[in-house]
Amino acid sequence: STADAENKVYNVGVDNTYPPFEFTQEGQLVGIDVDLINAIAKDQGFNINIEQMDFSGIIPAMQAGMLDIGMGGMSITDKRKETVDFSDPYFAAGVSLVVADDNQNITSLSDLSDKKVVVKNGTVGASFADKNTEEYGYSIIQVSDSASMFQEVTNGTADALMEDYPVISYAIATGGLELKTVGERLTGDDYGISVLKDKNDELLNMINDGLANLKESGEYDKIMNTYLD
Numbered sequence: 248s249t250a251d252a253e254n255k256v257y258n259v260g261v262d263n264t265y266p267p268f269e270f271t272q273e274g275q276l277v278g279i280d281v282d283l284i285n286a287i288a289k290d291q292g293f294n295i296n297i298e299q300m301d302f303s304g305i306i307p308a309m310q311a312g313m314l315d316i317g318m319g320g321m322s323i324t325d326k327r328k329e330t331v332d333f334s335d336p337y338f339a340a341g342v343s344l345v346v347a348d349d350n351q352n353i354t355s356l357s358d359l360s361d362k363k364v365v366v367k368n369g370t371v372g373a374s375f376a377d378k379n380t381e382e383y384g385y386s387i388i389q390v391s392d393s394a395s396m397f398q399e400v401t402n403g404t405a406d407a408l409m410e411d412y413p414v415i416s417y418a419i420a421t422g423g424l425e426l427k428t429v430g431e432r433l434t435g436d437d438y439g440i441s442v443l444k445d446k447n448d449e450l451l452n453m454i455n456d457g458l459a460n461l462k463e464s465g466e467y468d469k470i471m472n473t474y475l476d
């Protein structure tokens with residue numbers, strides 16, 4: 248890394264709370280994203296400051312110059328590539344349909360006619376829901392964080408939600424949430440670490456080099472195993 252990079256503190260935006268990628272445990276911000284970016288920064292010799300925010304605010308905050316790096320279980324999409332550059336992929340994910348665990352009526356998208364589907368603003372799940380609302384005949388409720396989205400279904404305000412399967416599986420396994428995934432996965436994508444497009448080649452190279460080093464040293468696997476079985 249250059250002298251420039253050594254003096255600078257890069258601001259990293261992550262989601263408010265998105266276990267197992269970012270969440271607070273015993274007063275500490277932890278999770279796969281948090282551990283990964285800390286390990287990359289250490290490996291490459293740069294400093295970071297991590298900020299939590301609504302997921303939909305991360306790319307706008309990068310565009311406003313308030314953040315240098317965007318994370319938050321952020322999927323690599325063509326749409327986002329219009330404004331940001333992504334690192335090499337670091338995690339495979341995709342969206343699942345989720346209902347209350349005692350719901351017997353909804354087993355796939357075809358059962359959503361006249362139902363209410365809750366999604367989180369600015370996510371792949373939200374765009375998927377948007378694209379398919381006419382075909383399947385459901386209405387959409389938008390919220391800004393995953394916890395509220397889960398609650399809308401557990402309290403019966405909404406019939407179903409769309410969330411990344413690693414996140415909903417972790418929430419069900421660790422949070423005792425009365426929810427279940429149904430049907431086929433709706434999408435498949437990979438998470439990447441983002442920087443503002445065309446302006447951060449040096450930073451992006453450091454991120455990719457750090458990620459490759461962590462994969463080679465076993466540190467990447469160690470981080471994954473900390474949070475996943």
Ligand code: GLN
Nearest residue numbers: 302319320321322370371
């Ligand atoms: N992976 C999804 C996306 O990029 C959801 C991310 C999130 O909710 N933090 O849109």
